[in-house]
Amino acid sequence: MKKIITTVSAMTLTAPSGATKESQPVVQDNYLEDLEFIYASEESFKGSGFIDLSVEKTVLLTHDADNSGDITVGDKLKYTIQVHNLDDVEASGVSLLDFLESKIELNLGTVAVTQGVVISGNDFMDDTDVVYLDFGTIASNWFALVNFDVTVTNLEPGLNVISNSAEAYGPSGSFFLSDDPTTPGYDPTMVDAYGAYPDLIFTDGFEFRGSGGF
Ligand SMILES: [Ca+2]
Numbered sequence: 001m002k003k004i005i006t007t008v009s010a011m012t013l014t015a016p017s018g019a020t021k022e023s024q025p026v027v028q029d030n031y032l033e034d035l036e037f038i039y040a041s042e043e044s045f046k047g048s049g050f051i052d053l054s055v056e057k058t059v060l061l062t063h064d065a066d067n068s069g070d071i072t073v074g075d076k077l078k079y080t081i082q083v084h085n086l087d088d089v090e091a092s093g094v095s096l097l098d099f100l101e102s103k104i105e106l107n108l109g110t111v112a113v114t115q116g117v118v119i120s121g122n123d124f125m126d127d128t129d130v131v132y133l134d135f136g137t138i139a140s141n142w143f144a145l146v147n148f149d150v151t152v153t154n155l156e157p158g159l160n161v162i163s164n165s166a167e168a169y170g171p172s173g174s175f176f177l178s179d180d181p182t183t184p185g186y187d188p189t190m191v192d193a194y195g196a197y198p199d200l201i202f203t204d205g206f207e208f209r210g211s212g213g214f
């Protein structure tokens with residue numbers, strides 16, 4: 001019996017990846033310009049409790065479930081976020097919010113902090129797409145850390161980019177987006193992942209599975 005051939009050309013494999021990677025920083029740059037605009041009147045923050053925090057977020061592949069050597073569905077990643085108080089005064093009431101995109105799910109109960117309280121992410125009833133915590137007060141020139149594990153659950157066929165920025169809130173309503181310290185420029189933390197292709201079935205009856213498949 002003849003079946004419909006579904007094939008994916010090399011062009012479709014490579015084209016979206018380039019587009020995604022180039023477009024991501026542009027979006028972020030625009031956003032940063034907005035932030036700079038808001039803080040252009042930084043003078044007005046002086047003496048009003050404005051404190052400079054740096055937020056850095058990194059990601060590691062900690063469990064390559066299918067031994068594919070790259071990030072695929074079922075693998076586990078560990079995110080680490082460091083919030084550093086760069087000022088000479090303590091930063092009180094620092095909270096952190098991290099929305100996870102639909103390609104990954106938080107492994108509930110894995111959220112570990114060096115200080116403060118985990119508000120969402122460690123109870124089995126919590127959402128698996130958000131980490132929310134209250135660091136409390138970060139001493140001057142000191143830092144707080146959080147790390148948590150996620151599982152890759154949902155990828156499009158081919159190259160995906162799992163992208164994420166955490167948001168830290170400091171005193172006086174100040175707001176800080178995370179940067180990936182391992183890359184130049186101010187950007188979200190991005191990592192390549194590879195989704196499996198559906199089974200390809202040829203007219204001669206030859207049948208095989210796409211690489212990285214289930
Ligand atoms: Ca893998």
Ligand SMILES: [Ca+2]
Nearest residue numbers: 180183185187
């Ligand atoms: Ca960076």
